[in-house]
Amino acid sequence: MSKWARLSAFTAATLLLASSASRGQSAPDKAGESDKFFRSGSIPELVIELDDDACEALRADARKYVMGKLREKPRTEYEEVSFKLKGAAGSFREFDDLPSFTVRMDRGDQDQRFHGLRKFHLNKSPQDETYLQELLGSDIFNAAGILTPRVTHARVWINQRDMGLYVVKEGFDPLFIKRGFSDSSGNLYDGGFCQDVDAELEKDEGSGPDDRSDLRNLLEISTEPDLVRRWERLTEVVDVESFLTFMAIEQMLGHWDGYCLNRNNYRLYFDPSTRKAYFLPHGMDQLFQDAEASVLDNPPALVAIAIMQNPAWRAAYRKRISDLLPLFDADKLKKRVEQVTKRLQPVLEDFDKDVANAQKAAANELKSRLEARERSLKEQQGQEDPKPLVFRSGRPEPLLKWRPNSECEDASLTQEKDSGVQVMTIAAGKSGRCIASWRKGVLLQRGKYRFRAIMRIKDVVTLADDRRAPGVGAGLRLANGTREAALVGSTTFKTIDFEFEITEEAADVELVIELRASGGSLAIKTDSL
Secondary structure: OOHHHHHHHOOHHHHOOOOEEOOOOOOOOOOOHHHHHHHOOEOOEEEEEOOHHHHHHHHHOOOOOEEEEEEEOOOEEEEEEEEEEEOOOOOOOOOOOOOEEEEEOOOOOOOOOEOOEOEEEEEOOOOOOOOOHHHHHHHHHHHOOOOOOOEEEEEEEEOOEEEEEEEEEEOOOHHHHHOOOOOOOOOEEEOOOOOOOOOOOEEEEOOOOOOOHHHHHHHHHHOOOOHHHHHHHHHHHEOHHHHHHHHHHHHHHOOOOOHHHHOOOEEEEEEOOOOEEEEEEOOOOOOOOOOOOOOOOOOOOHHHHHHHOOHHHHHHHHHHHHHHHHHHOHHHHHHHHHHHHHHHHHHHHHHOHHHHHHHHHHHHHHHHHHHHHHHHHHHHHOOOOOOOOOOOOOOOOOOOOOEEEEOOOOOEEEEEEEOOEEEEEEEOOOOOOEEEEEEEEEEEEEEEEEEEEEEEEEEEEOOOOOOOOOOOEEEEEEOOOOOOOOEOEOOOOEEEEEEEEEEEEEEEEEEEEEEEEOEEEEEEEHHHO
16 A cells, blocks of 8 residues: 555544644754654743844845844853844735744854754744644645644744744754755755746755756756656656645645745755655645635646646546545644644733734634535545636637736735726735736637736836846736736726637646736726636
8 A cells, every 4th residue: 555545544643743842952953852842832932132233234134144142931042043034925024013034043153953953934924813824734744744844833022022922933954854855965946936947946955056957957847848758757857746745735725825826835855866856835824715725726837737737647636635635634623723722822812812812713713714625625526627618609708716916015906896897906016016917727728719808007117127027017928928918007998818829638727917017007807808
């Protein structure tokens, strides 16, 4: 029996591997010190001590490390600790607000560790009032055999400022990689913000090639036009078994902001011992939001497309969904939510009773979503694979259920009525940088197509530094594609067409309505799409 089939026999104990904190010594993780930290169930109190110069430096450049101290109450102190702010669109907060931190223990003293950790994150969790979703995602991914950062909690102070509860998350570094791979010297890439493997991903760790030849090889094979040749070569550069599990869990969690659905929040490790790529999950603070989210639609990420177009791998993916269902047992997950909420509530109440009440209410709502998600996953098990869109003679097919996507922190995407007409909108924020879109995946047969929308723009100004732009201003295109047509300035509602061709027997495409601008807004008549 394969390890994937054995997953159906997982017990609640497997799922409930604790992800909480304990006291420990500053030392290398020789005796599982980090494991004790994440398993024990206590919540440490951490004080970040920064002098005035360090505080000013973080205000000026949040992404650059500053030196400070870390004190674990009541008495443990760590000298020469490095801190910088973290977060992307939606989660980043300035230093004087409610910031999240990346913490490095070894930049001053190479051997210094925090409970066996060289690097970890303190996340204020602004998008998750439960403080639980990252932990649940970590539990489930790890139980499924995908190496994932462990998660716990801490109460945090910045100097004298009581910041309240934080999510503590293991960092991506060689110590982390060593937990899952025999050789931790391979290249570890940061997926960045909404970037696929065709982007120049940042290399975080590794002694492999610095020229990104491993990434280029993966991209070349994933987009090989000859499908038979592509599938033969893919097994040489991707651990397909691991990726099927990674993809299945992302979809089952409803991780809409992960790699497969949004080309975001992931790390990519090239294992020198196998010469294969492994995808690792990240940024799981918005899970289970749509209980009905499909696990059958093909996701738009390049490697996911390459694998799901293979009928045998597609069938294996369906089987993997079935094998992994026990990890989504709502009763067991709800018990986990209750267990951790009980531990968090005294800390939250001591900090702010309103925050404590909000966490408890959000946790109860999460439990309802877990129940609904399990029901949906079981229902989808019996459903057929999606069929290509069927066109009736002479009639266009309407496109419904679009999802928002933003690559900037302050773009506004709404659905509203404008003079009685339902519209979807995109508006640039005060930052002066708007890269945002409405997107929809659709399965199409071989043929030529016209994608149509009725759009209006107001005061749209192009981005001066958008060097890799697939198009400027407002317009229509396919994901991973480009467009020539562009709307700039202001217009009344007008019809915009984008024509394209599908040369394969059938292909999943992602349609994109986007605004790339330093200012202005876009409105799209929903019933025109």
